[in-house]
Amino acid sequence: MKLKFHNCIILILIHTILTTAHSSAALCNHTCGRRKLPFPFGFSAACQIQLNCSANGAILAAGFPIQSVNAETILVNLPAVCGRPVEALRRLFTANLAPTSHNAVLLHDCRNQSSGCLIPTTMVQTHFERLDCGAGNATVSCYSEPDGNTTSFIDYGKLARSGCRSLFSAISMEAYSNSSSVSLDVQVVRVGWWLRGGCRCSRNARCVRVSPPPLGGGETTAYRCECFEGFNGDGFLDGVGCRKESEACNPSNYLSGKCGGTTRVVVLVGGVGAGASLMLTLGLLFCFIRKRSKLRSRSKKSKNLLETSGITIPIYSYKEMEKAADFFSDKRRLGNGAYGTVYRGKLSNDTTVAIKRIRHRDSIDQVINEIKLLSSVSHPNLVRLLGCSIEHEEQILVYDFMPNGTLSQHLHRQKGLALAWPVRLKIAAETAQAISYLHNEMNPPIYHRDIKSSNILLDGEYRSKVADFGLSRLGMAESSHISTAPQGTPGYLDPQYHQHFHLSDKSDVYSFGVVLVEIITALRVVDFSRPQNEVNLAALAVDRIGRGCLDEIIDPFLRPSIDLSVHKVAELAFRCLAFHRDMRPTMMEVAIELEQIRMSKWGLMKVVVKKHEYDVVGFFSSTDSMDAVTDCSPVSAAESWQSDQSSPSSNSLLNRAPG
Structure with missing residues (x-):
């Protein structure tokens, strides 16, 4: 008898109805929209820790949106708001929840300025420098516990006695294990959780005692369960418990065939005929075995194709990847891109890597071809x-793990140190060289399609490393464009590509022009808080540079050290942003000109300085700032290329040495 998979689903639904009717554990609703939370979290009164589910599927804790949930803490969004009473934070202190001491709570309208904050004052000012809650109340006070650790919590009583009336926001800090690096989550508060009473942990799990703040009320004993090393799960006797990593399975994967080990079906018979229950169980087992057999056959075929395709890089099993990325937990997530999610992982040899889990599902042959291409670059x-x-x-x-994050994070003051102009110029030149390599040295050429500051990674020495080029499209050597549905990131997308679906090397040039403007201005590429005609950074930059008003949009941090090289890069960006692709330079020309600007008579002198209380890493010009270049002057950096055309011919680029 052959059962199709949709019949299996029907059987599963029937089985679920029959078994959950008599299971007290199943009375807890763990689902909100498309998201499902593990034990002990849920959205009904029967759940051990009850959260809220909004009409649009957002998960809330005490009215605040939840960003993620893991085995120790919950990340709760706490956007910067003026005039919100301090008492609003009190809602996050419950019988099972409390903000941990790894938070810096930002307060406003204070009688006394607090001291000893775990987040440096300059960093707080950096992240919230553009927010103003009115005259006389401009100072944000930072409160944190003196000895932050994962088992202690904020003392709400002391915070309430700080003399501050408004809760402005928070910054959460997490130190990576076995590493000196620290992750900061801005406008986020980290909330610890626990269960009350004596430990009810499953086999292969340890009981972690928690000392909740007295404000939570109820029993004084509290705990969490934690699986032993080599096991995964929630660790609770009333949850899924702990299973060996080779057998561990996320409950959401049961129907996808991704679960290793033996499929376990629990039948609760109360009030249901044993024969009917047995038939349902056998039917379910048959469905699972048949589905898993197909998936194993596909996986074996894929592995054989990989091994016989001449790929020289290591080929890992899915189980190895799961283990390296801690089962793709939110705690390990580095970021989301257009093509997948990236996680910080650790291989069996203790090498820290970046693991990209790709969203799209191309044919296996196409994926193998892309991997072969990537490994040859x-x-x-x-x-x-x-x-x-x-x-x-x-x-x-x-991929290689990049400890200094992305260029975007540095430009928008979300991570690390402020970058001096010559460091930004170096990053721009290196990025241009990498894209030029893809366009000119590869056969057929590779068009990136998603050049943006968040795809430009920085290694430990702040060297540029372009990412996501492997999910680009190959250009045909004998044609000037390929036709494909428009893809990319709003604000960076070539307007002609968007209108005509014609992808070419000049589409990458346009996107790179936006990155150059971002490097100069540190402004958001799309920002709806700006006037309507300035929401798009490319349009704003073309207007200001074209009128010789570059100084209006230059990053204020750069102004003390502005020289002519900034204006030369702005001129190059202007040409990259020409509407007609034929008016744009090639990436090779862009790379050559940027390198010429770097090596021009505005030579660079390596120094480390402190300016405006920022810790600045990088290089500053050995010349004085060029105050003679005035804002919106008729004689400006734009004058040499203002004409009837939108920008000059790219053919003239290599004949004009900077300076």
Whole structure:
């Protein structure tokens, strides 16, 4: 008898109805929209820790949106708001929840300025410098516990006695294990959780005692369960418990065939005929076995194709990738891109890597061809592909881990130190060289399609490393464009590509022009808080540069050290942003000109300085600032290329040495 998979689903639904009617554990609703939370979290009164589910599927805690939930803490969004009473934070202190001491709570309208904050004052000012809650109340006070650790919590009583009337926002801090690096989550508060009473942990789990703040009320004993090393799960006797990593399975994967080990079906018979229950169980087992057999066959075929395709990089199993990324937990997530999610992982040899779990599902042959291409690409400013995995209908790529994050994070003051102009110029030149390599040294050429500051990674020495080029499209050597549906990021997208679906090397040039403007201005590429005609940064920059008013949009941090090289880069960006692609330079020309600007008579002198209380890493010009270049002057950096055309011919680019 052959059962189709949709019949299996019907059987599963029937089985669920029959078994959950008599299971007290199943009375808890764990689902909100498309998201499902593990035990002990849920959205009904029967749940051990009850959260709220909004009409649009957002998960809330005490009215605040939840960003993520893990085995120790909940990240709760706390946007910067003026005039919100301090008492609003009190809602996050419950019988099972409290903000941990790894938070810096930002307060406003204070009688006394607090001291000893775990977040440096300059960093607080950096992240909230543009927010103003009115004259006389401009100072934000920072409150944190003196000895932050994962088992202690904020003392709400002391916070309430701080003399501040408004809760402005918060910054949460997390130190990576076995690393000196620290992650800061801005406008986020980290909330610890626990269960009351004696420990009810499953086998292969330890009981972690928690000392909740007295404000929570109820029993004084509290705990969490934690699986032993080599096991995964929630660890609770009333939850899924702990299973070996080789057998561990996320409950959401039961129907996808991704669960290893033996499928376990629990039948609760109360009030239901034993024969009917047995038939349902056998039917379910048959469905699971049949589905898993197909998936194993596909995985074996994919592995054989990989091994016989001449790929020279390591090929990992899906289980290895799961273990390396801690089962793709939110705690390990580095960021989301257009093509997938990136996680921080650690291989069996203790190498820290970036693991990309790809969203799209191309044919296996196409994916293998892309992996072969990626493994053959070699340039010092491209992120290296270290390995891959194609199993269980998953496509996973392993890259070098970049400890300094993305260029976007530095420009928008979300991570690390402020970058001086010559460091930004160096990053721009290296990025241009990498893209030029993809366009000119690869056969057929590779068009990136998603050049943006968040795809420009920085290694430990702040060297540029372009990412996501492997999910681009190959250009045909004998044609000037390929036709494809428009993809990319709003604000960076070539307007002609968007209108005519014609992708070419000049589409990457346009996107890179936006990145150059971002480097100069540190403004958001799309910002709806700006006037309507200035929402798009490219349009704003073309207007200001074209009128010789560059100084209106230059990053204020750069102004003390502005020289002519800034204006020369702005001129180059202007040409990259020409509406007609034929008026844009090629990436090779862009790379050459940027390198000429770097090596011109505005030579660079390596120094480390402190300016405006920022810790600044990088290089400053050996010349004085060029105050003679005035704002909106008729004689400006734009004058030499203002004409009837939208921008000058790119053919003249290489004949004009900077200076």
